Amino acid sequence: MATPNAWPFVEAEQIRKLRSPSTARSVLFQTGYGPSGLPHIGTFAEVARTTFVQRAFETATGLPTRLQAYSDDMDGLRKVPLNIPNGDAIETHLGKPLHAIPDPFGCCESFSGHNNAKLREFLDAYGFTYEFKSSTQAYRNGELDEGLSLLLSKVDDVLNVILPTLREENREGWSPFFPICTACGSINATRVTAYHPERDSVSYVCDRQEKGYSGCGAAGEVSVLGGNAKVGWKVDWALRWWVYDVDYEMSGKDLIDSVKLSSRLVRVLGKQPPAVLTYELFLDEEGRKISKSIGKGLSVDHWVDFAPIESLLFYLYQNPKRAKRLYWDVVPKAVDDYLEALRCWPDVPVEERSSHPLWHVFGGGQNVPEYGASVDFSVVTNLIAALGSDNEELLMEYLRRYDARTEQYPDVLQSLVHKGLTYYREQVLPGKLYREPNADERALLNRLHEALAASDETEESVVQSIPFDVAREAGVEPKDLFRSFYEVVLGQERGPRFGSFVTLVGKEKVLEMLQDKAIN
Numbered sequence: 001m002a003t004p005n006a007w008p009f010v011e012a013e014q015i016r017k018l019r020s021p022s023t024a025r026s027v028l029f030q031t032g033y034g035p036s037g038l039p040h041i042g043t044f045a046e047v048a049r050t051t052f053v054q055r056a057f058e059t060a061t062g063l064p065t066r067l068q069a070y071s072d073d074m075d076g077l078r079k080v081p082l083n084i085p086n087g088d089a090i091e092t093h094l095g096k097p098l099h100a101i102p103d104p105f106g107c108c109e110s111f112s113g114h115n116n117a118k119l120r121e122f123l124d125a126y127g128f129t130y131e132f133k134s135s136t137q138a139y140r141n142g143e144l145d146e147g148l149s150l151l152l153s154k155v156d157d158v159l160n161v162i163l164p165t166l167r168e169e170n171r172e173g174w175s176p177f178f179p180i181c182t183a184c185g186s187i188n189a190t191r192v193t194a195y196h197p198e199r200d201s202v203s204y205v206c207d208r209q210e211k212g213y214s215g216c217g218a219a220g221e222v223s224v225l226g227g228n229a230k231v232g233w234k235v236d237w238a239l240r241w242w243v244y245d246v247d248y249e250m251s252g253k254d255l256i257d258s259v260k261l262s263s264r265l266v267r268v269l270g271k272q273p274p275a276v277l278t279y280e281l282f283l284d285e286e287g288r289k290i291s292k293s294i295g296k297g298l299s300v301d302h303w304v305d306f307a308p309i310e311s312l313l314f315y316l317y318q319n320p321k322r323a324k325r326l327y328w329d330v331v332p333k334a335v336d337d338y339l340e341a342l343r344c345w346p347d348v349p350v351e352e353r354s355s356h357p358l359w360h361v362f363g364g365g366q367n368v369p370e371y372g373a374s375v376d377f378s379v380v381t382n383l384i385a386a387l388g389s390d391n392e393e394l395l396m397e398y399l400r401r402y403d404a405r406t407e408q409y410p411d412v413l414q415s416l417v418h419k420g421l422t423y424y425r426e427q428v429l430p431g432k433l434y435r436e437p438n439a440d441e442r443a444l445l446n447r448l449h450e451a452l453a454a455s456d457e458t459e460e461s462v463v464q465s466i467p468f469d470v471a472r473e474a475g476v477e478p479k480d481l482f483r484s485f486y487e488v489v490l491g492q493e494r495g496p497r498f499g500s501f502v503t504l505v506g507k508e509k510v511l512e513m514l515q516d517k518a519i520n
């Protein structure tokens with residue numbers, strides 16, 4: 001099979017090239033998660049996209065693979081996240097590892113325990129196949145010990161890589177190791193004062209003063225093995241790549257320097273770094289990076305309330321090197337693009353299918369649903385807006401009349417109507433603003449009413465020409481007439497094609513709306 005040009009196959013080829021052909025173990029894909037907050041849509045995206053590459057790699061090489069979702073739950077908490085209850089209760093624990101902080105939600109053994117459980121629940125709900133790995137457990141059960149011992153024996157080489165990347169004033173006394181204070185439990189307040197590679201330990205003092213926490217003054221010597229210390233996160237990344245022989249990991253553009261540094265550190269430890277992909281960031285409604293501690297933007301659960309999960313996967317599949325907004329207003333177009341792809345799928349030649357997004361969204365093109373009707377998300381929300389009804393049966397009846405082919409796809413239609421109603425109620429309705437027309441607009445919309453009433457045409461393209469004729473006769477730009485129609489009659493800035501709208505809701509209903517909003 002020629003290599004398909006879809007990006008997951010390009011990534012797969014990169015992994016294949018880096019990998020030694022003699023290696024017998026399965027190929028390891030890893031994703032990272034920082035459980036200082038609840039998993040968000042970016043976490044989901046990273047797992048989904050890694051899965052796309054994993055499937056492509058299996059298809060191209062026939063080799064077995066695994067996906068490991070790694071949670072950095074041994075990291076210290078530096079600030080209280082904004083989207084959690086009982087933030088005050090956590091404040092006194094700042095500087096401690098996440099697993100040592102009580103669960104502010106009150107249901108799990110720790111804060112990271114809660115977030116880890118949520119992550120697993122979330123990945124399970126969407127059917128991902130993965131192995132969960134907790135950093136804390138890995139440190140405690142000794143899985144990382146061999147790597148930690150090696151790091152300590154090469155600490156001068158590690159410092160030579162890292163120190164030049166730090167600002168001058170931060171270099172003095174900097175250490176890759178963060179021992180946990182045996183007196184107070186802080187991980188962020190300790191400072192290494194000497195290395196003892198011959199006995200796998202470090203000496204430390206607990207005396208850092210930072211905003212939110214300060215050291216207790218204790219000093220001592222602790223082993224770096226068995227979870228008594230961790231390494232700082234760029235070193236940590238290199239450590240887990242080295243220990244688990246990770247073959248592939250993707251990460252956001254904001255981590256590009258960390259990836260470079262961690263890759264150099266893996267080489268210092270004597271192995272090849274994994275193949276990596278840097279993806280562009282997900283942005284919230286104001287164009288800022290989606291932040292897990294603030295929880296801005298759209299959640300996966302929200303998306304699923306509004307639209308099928310496959311439409312989100314389809315959206316996330318598109319060029320990972322382009323920044324993506326993840327906000328509720330991207331949903332309608334994402335769904336319409338997805339439905340359009342479903343319509344085209346039967347005509348995609350079999351040999352080209354693995355280059356098509358749907359092949360990746362549906363795990364190798366398995367069970368791609370059939371959809372051949374013209375009804376899409378915009379049609380449904382336009383209809384809901386026009387009828388002002390939340391009666392699902394009535395809406396379905398209109399849609400069946402609009403396009404008889406919908407009869408063949410009752411499940412798709414039902415889901416579009418049900419989820420479209422949720423979207424309309426939560427996102428469209430609160431923003432509706434019906435503007436009063438001025439005298440000129442009133443006259444113009446009145447003429448549109450007369451012209452539509454006088455016409456017996458049912459052909460969509462002919463109905464579409466009616467507002468153009470009215471505008472021309474009145475000497476106004478058609479776009480101005482459309483804007484008046486949308487803002488005054490539909491209470492929104494943009495709207496559907498006039499011809500399709502009349503066909504969808506019926507001429508009598510449009511006349512009634514014009515009468516009601518613009519004429520009386």
Ligand SMILES: [Zn+2]
Nearest residue numbers: 181184206216
């Ligand atoms: Zn201490």
